[in-house]
Amino acid sequence: MAEVYLSLFSLLFIPLFILLILFLIVRPKPVRVPIKNRHVFITGGSSGIGLALARLCAQGGADVTILARNAARLEEAQHSIRLATGRDVRAFSADVRDYGAVKRAVEEAGPIDVLVCNHGVYVPQELEEQDVEEIKFMIDVNLTGTFHLIKAALPGMKTNRAGKGPGSIAIMSSQAGQVGIYGYTAYSASKFGLKCLAEALQHEVIADDIHLSLIFPPDTETPGFAEENKRRPQLTSIIAASSGAMKAEEVALKSLKGIQSGTFMVPCNLEGKLLTVATAGLSPQRSYVDAFVEVMTAGIMRLAGLVFQWNWFSSIAKWHAKK
Numbered sequence: 001m002a003e004v005y006l007s008l009f010s011l012l013f014i015p016l017f018i019l020l021i022l023f024l025i026v027r028p029k030p031v032r033v034p035i036k037n038r039h040v041f042i043t044g045g046s047s048g049i050g051l052a053l054a055r056l057c058a059q060g061g062a063d064v065t066i067l068a069r070n071a072a073r074l075e076e077a078q079h080s081i082r083l084a085t086g087r088d089v090r091a092f093s094a095d096v097r098d099y100g101a102v103k104r105a106v107e108e109a110g111p112i113d114v115l116v117c118n119h120g121v122y123v124p125q126e127l128e129e130q131d132v133e134e135i136k137f138m139i140d141v142n143l144t145g146t147f148h149l150i151k152a153a154l155p156g157m158k159t160n161r162a163g164k165g166p167g168s169i170a171i172m173s174s175q176a177g178q179v180g181i182y183g184y185t186a187y188s189a190s191k192f193g194l195k196c197l198a199e200a201l202q203h204e205v206i207a208d209d210i211h212l213s214l215i216f217p218p219d220t221e222t223p224g225f226a227e228e229n230k231r232r233p234q235l236t237s238i239i240a241a242s243s244g245a246m247k248a249e250e251v252a253l254k255s256l257k258g259i260q261s262g263t264f265m266v267p268c269n270l271e272g273k274l275l276t277v278a279t280a281g282l283s284p285q286r287s288y289v290d291a292f293v294e295v296m297t298a299g300i301m302r303l304a305g306l307v308f309q310w311n312w313f314s315s316i317a318k319w320h321a322k323k
């Protein structure tokens with residue numbers, strides 16, 4: 001009998017003890033990042049997820065600035081946001097690959113409270129088939145472009161931060177930035193790079209009350225995705241379908257909630273939640289509840305991940321057999 005009580009006790013006590021420890025040690029500490037009356041700067045704000053997020057932030061009372069290359073699409077976006085929210089947003093035409101142009105735009109826009117690096121390009125193809133120029137294009141826009149943007153914006157973000165409350169740098173990754181998949185060698189590499197950038201940068205800017213969020217959407221219905229689909233290898237689509245598709249507005253809503261709660265890794269759907277727990281590794285975690293889930297399910301999540309890999313390699317083998 002005593003043994004039963006003892007095992008019952010440890011069954012309850014050990015998890016509660018872990019929960020208490022996590023409550024005490026999770027870092028950085030929880031934070032709220034407001035957007036009302038604050039300057040939110042969104043790259044790629046003229047289309048898809050960025051446009052949906054710009055509209056949402058304008059609705060929430062933020063002063064929104066958007067940046068992209070194509071001036072006509074920027075103007076269209078300004079018009080549609082004004083129609084939907086009654087608010088004016090500012091727009092800058094620049095290529096994130098051009099550091100000088102990014103710096104000029106960011107300086108003219110004025111100090112930023114919430115920087116959303118959402119711009120991105122994706123041209124899927126097997127590495128052997130893909131032109132070197134296309135590989136460089138994805139790395140330059142997605143990864144180097146984000147470096148340019150953050151470098152240009154940081155001095156302004158840090159100025160008088162103490163008087164303005166918490167700031168945020170949000171980076172649009174992808175579920176293909178959590179696991180490498182067929183057809184995405186360059187794209188996944190560019191998105192994985194963003195994760196390392198965010199982890200290291202969080203250490204550097206925590207003392208300035210600036211908080212990083214990495215957002216990991218699945219396939220999302222956007223103009224860019226429609227283009228991608230015209231040339232996406234069949235196997236890429238098969239593997240990507242492991243995670244359900246979303247609408248740009250849904251991803252924008254998850255993104256905003258993640259930014260406002262200062263969450264470091266922001267999943268967008270149920271599969272994304274599993275993927276985020278499975279790939280938690282040594283990432284910062286502010287929520288002791290999420291940390292508890294990560295600790296308690298680590299083994300079973302690894303098992304689930306291996307089952308997914310088994311399934312993906314089976315699809316690849318089947319596809320080759322059919323050829």
Ligand SMILES: NC(=O)C1=CN([C@@H]2O[C@H](COP(=O)(O)OP(=O)(O)OC[C@H]3O[C@@H](n4cnc5c(N)ncnc54)[C@H](OP(=O)(O)O)[C@@H]3O)[C@@H](O)[C@H]2O)C=CC1
Binds near residue numbers: 045067069118222
């Ligand atoms: N849609 C999806 O399935 C998924 C998308 N994502 C990520 O979400 C982000 C947004 O994607 P989505 O909304 O689909 O994309 P869209 O192609 O619909 O929009 C991309 C935006 O980025 C801008 N942009 C592209 N290149 C540059 C550049 N060199 N300099 C400045 N701005 C640029 C575009 O404007 P312009 O061309 O005028 O410069 C446009 O505003 C990307 O980072 C993408 O990787 C992640 C997971 C899934």
Ligand SMILES: CCCCCCCCCCCCCCCC(=O)[C@@H](N)CO
Binds near residue numbers: 122218271304
């Ligand atoms: C342990 C549990 C694992 C759970 C599920 C794993 C599901 C992985 C699916 C990966 C999908 C990648 C989509 C990328 C979309 C994208 O970025 C392009 N459309 C271009 O933007």
